[in-house]
Amino acid sequence: MQDLMKGKRGLVMGVANDHSIAWGIAKTLAGQGAELAFTYQGEGMAKRVRPLAEGIGSSILLPCDVEDIKSVDAVFETLKDKWGSIDFLVHAVAFSDKSELKGRYADTSRENFSRTMVISCFSFTEIAKRAAALMPNGGSLITLTYGGSTRVMPNYNVMGVAKAALEASVRYLAADYGPAGIRVNAISAGPVRTLAGAGIADARLMFNYQKRHAPLRRTVSIEEVGGSALYLLSDLSTGVTGEIHFVDSGYNIMSMPHPDVLKT
Numbered sequence: 001m002q003d004l005m006k007g008k009r010g011l012v013m014g015v016a017n018d019h020s021i022a023w024g025i026a027k028t029l030a031g032q033g034a035e036l037a038f039t040y041q042g043e044g045m046a047k048r049v050r051p052l053a054e055g056i057g058s059s060i061l062l063p064c065d066v067e068d069i070k071s072v073d074a075v076f077e078t079l080k081d082k083w084g085s086i087d088f089l090v091h092a093v094a095f096s097d098k099s100e101l102k103g104r105y106a107d108t109s110r111e112n113f114s115r116t117m118v119i120s121c122f123s124f125t126e127i128a129k130r131a132a133a134l135m136p137n138g139g140s141l142i143t144l145t146y147g148g149s150t151r152v153m154p155n156y157n158v159m160g161v162a163k164a165a166l167e168a169s170v171r172y173l174a175a176d177y178g179p180a181g182i183r184v185n186a187i188s189a190g191p192v193r194t195l196a197g198a199g200i201a202d203a204r205l206m207f208n209y210q211k212r213h214a215p216l217r218r219t220v221s222i223e224e225v226g227g228s229a230l231y232l233l234s235d236l237s238t239g240v241t242g243e244i245h246f247v248d249s250g251y252n253i254m255s256m257p258h259p260d261v262l263k264t
């Protein structure tokens, strides 16, 4: 299938480098004809994101730190000026203090709990509101989550709690914006080696465990996440909203490792 995104314009938030999940999504969307705008967090990121964005023909690249709501507003004002409307949005933004992505969840500080929630959860609600205002003919929004939201993943801690709230936000936002023809979904990706992923203690162990025990016996690529994002952001999924779609080689369905694997 070709040109599934032809004539569609959207914003991708969360590319840090060419290992980012958002980059896997952006490449796939661009390959299907989408016109993309990107945000980057701070000038340090700009030098990596700019060549990537330009390489797939994007001319809109804007700074945005979701902790600074004025920078979020500025992004949507620019999109309104340049494009008037958008068709889709990718939110692939998360942060928590590395020192609390290890040890016990019980030791999470109030300060880092709030910061993690604002950046990794509430930013999606704030951004969805601004994106929806630019979607007079409907649209599709996605965010990225992880299975540590519903089951305990050691060291994921406060990020798991933030992802649980993010997933609940997806359902509430889907109900709020559904009447306007705007769909809201999340992709729950299996572990991927990225900057954010590396912040979690024992990330390599987690990665290898899931690789060994997932039904497909492997992890997923950012291009595979991109394929599912294409489905959720294109007209292939016009009947789908409020879903948490797993792209994790099936890891989430297992209640214990398969005995064949345990015996090896």
Ligand code: NAD
Pocket: 013, 014, 015, 016, 017, 019, 020, 021, 022, 040, 041, 045, 064, 065, 066, 067, 091, 092, 093, 094, 095, 119, 144, 145, 146, 188, 189, 190, 191, 192, 193, 194, 195, 196, 197
């Ligand atoms: P990444 O480090 O490539 O991307 C994280 C992005 O968040 C970066 O671009 C960073 O600039 C941005 N960000 C952080 N704080 C921000 C702020 N205050 N304002 C604006 N942007 C900010 O890592 P990734 O793994 O591609 O992460 C993308 C999303 O995927 C995150 O929501 C993450 O939780 C989720 N996810 C990752 C994995 C994994 O294993 N890597 C698995 C499931 C879900």
